[in-house]
Amino acid sequence: MIEANKFRLGLFVISGSVLFFIVIFVFGLSDIFVRKGKFVSLFNESVQGVAVGSPVKYKGVPIGTVSKISIQVNDKLIRVDMDIDMKAFVTDHQSGAKAVSSFNDFFEHESKMGLRCRLEYAGITGLKYVELNYFDQFPQAPVIERPKYITSNYFYVPSIPSQFKDILNLINTSLEKISRVQFDKISDEMTGTLKSMQRLLDDPKLKMMIDKMEKMSDNMEKSSSNVSKVLTESKLREIVDGLDTNLKSLNNLTISARGSIEGAKFIETAQSFREAAYSVTDARQALLSTLLKLDQTLDSLTELVNYLNDDPSSLLKGKHKPVVIAPSAK
Amino acid sequence: MGSPARELVEKIGIASASVFRDMIEMVCFVGDLSKVSWRVLRKPSQLRWKETLYYMDMCGSQAVPIVLMICFLMGVILGFQAAVQMRKFGTELYVADLVGFSILKELGPLMVAMIATGRAGSAFAAEIGTMKVNDEISALETMGFAPSRFLVIPKMLAMVIVSPVLTVFGDVIGIVGGFVVGTTMLGLPLMAYYNRTVEVLYPMVFMLGMVKSVVFALIIAVIGCLRGFQAECNAQGVGRATTSAVVTSIFLIVIADAVLTIIFSLMGY
């Protein structure tokens, strides 16, 4: 009754043991026979998401795993050790010392060419892997030079900040620059400029000048009508001579007018206004509208000055009249 | 006496006293057992090989079908539940991780322990309880034998040998269960699932599961036998002993599992 079924028991023990060794072999002892290269890298950013066993990829090809993560106390860098399976690299020599040396040469060369490692997201789970690649297209952060404590039996691969950190950096610097813009001063300066503009426009001399010009043009009109009344050959010459002197004195007047207008430096002021406006991209609506009105005023002023510049005689002739007069003068 | 509150307090007192007594008895039993085990270890000829082999057969090879069945289904269920959740995130391949780790670390040893409790633990308690009713325990003693050498050591040894082997079966078939779900329901490529499993699992996880299964085996054998020895000398007593053996074993297994998990995680696994 209390007799074991020896055959069944034997079968059980044997198959169990065989299975045991198969499992051990499949789950890891096979690793023992894999030739490994030891890589190490140093990060000065958080390695959140990377764990022992996280994959290491070379241009997307899984070539190994992270074997250890530690903190270097002396420089506060995070050291990530990686085991690289040499079998992932096909060389001319399939095995032996030659394969190892060609593997070494390959990475020596790669490292000189600027091979870098970077932490990348493996998915939405927040897990990361270590990517070995050339990252030329991204702004090169200062590379951590190989420290002395990393012995020569390790390959040192410098790290570069992860993409996420790049984005963070950009945002940070932009925010910093914005905070450096002195909005108070800009608005103070602008108020001052506007006031001086107002003063300029209110200047009685300018008014008087315009009044005088108006009077002059009235006189001109009168004299022109007189001209047509007493238009004789002899008198015409006299008149032309008189007109000549008149024109000369008008020229002088124009020059002095231009000088006084240029003294106001309308154009430069407008330019600086625009610049100020550009530097503040998110300017307030009120400021914008004020500037717009000011701009319009300036524009019309500039127009006026240009007009006078092109045709100084219009000061005498008025805006549209010369078109009427010129043919008759010929 | 009299007031219900007082009665309640008294009942709690009596209950805790009995629990305390039970614990003392357990410790004494383990102590006695250690002494006898040490003697057997020093003189292996004292071991009852025939009984040991019988219990290995009974608790081991005869339990293989049920272990395979339960653990396979465990893998399938686990894989299925994980798949439903992970599919939402497109992380189906992680089913391999989840099934592999859960089975190897927890469910493999635990399921085997539960089956062994039901099959072996209860049988041990019933057997020793019946022997006690029939004066066989007394007979052993008056023949000058330490009953635990005859009745406990072979069962304990058999369980300790057999339980890890059963766990290996359970682990493998459990992972196969997850594999079946992964390849049929999720349509994952056969090799992808296999590679993922092999990639993430390492031998230490497997070995820790083995350690757990040995501890569980000891608990089942010791508690089963202890409850048998404590059985009252009648048929109902044997029945109660059997029930108590199963309940106590499961309780202690869960506690041991928690403790071992904490220890292993402190060790860094």
Add this chain to the structure above:
Amino acid sequence: MSNECVVDVKNLTVGYGDIVVLQNISFSVSSGEIFVILGGSGCGKSTLLKHMIGLYTPFRGDVLIFGESMVNSSEDEKRKLMRRFGVTYQGGALFGSLTVAENIALPLEEYTTKTPAEINEVVQQKLAVVNLDGFGNYMPSELSGGMRKRAGLARAMALDPTLLFFDEPSAGLDPITSAELDRLILRLREELGTTIVIVSHELDSIFTVADRAILLDKDTKGIAATGKPKELRDSSPNLWVREFLSRSKLKRDM
């Protein structure tokens, strides 16, 4: 029959938990004697036996077997002492997982350096003594109650002990089987000179085999009478003792 004292019970007080069952019991059994412990149900005669053979520890007092203390010796000494006597239990208490022959061979295997062939020889001889020739390969569950008892006796005798304890040898047996067992007990004493202690309430057996008996009293928790059963029945000063022994006798005569 020498007067050497084989079992000596001194001021023994026994019980379960907090309940005292027997108080201050003292008696002794001489070598070659058939000694019977008598008593009604629940008077503690089985308890007394279990204390005598060392299964329980008494509250007070001592049990000396072959002059050695059963109570104050270490566990190892106790086990050694236990090997020197045999115990036959009510139901035989054969190990259900072993055959009858294996049951008998067990102490021989464990305690002697005999070869398997020699052990087998002893086993066959013991089986012959208890009239169970040819039943060696039976499982205990395949035997009748009387046969199991006899097999149990064979096992108890395996190491040729000079002292045998019987717990209710004739309980649950038909009169013929019971009488057979009584004859067997007497023959053992005659052939081997074995000292025999019997716990029983079967009066027919007692009158046949007992040299001396003690009668336990439930109420006084002590020994009510000591002496030859027949003499006690006929001339005990205690009325209860005479009634106990004769009422059953009357019943049997009816």
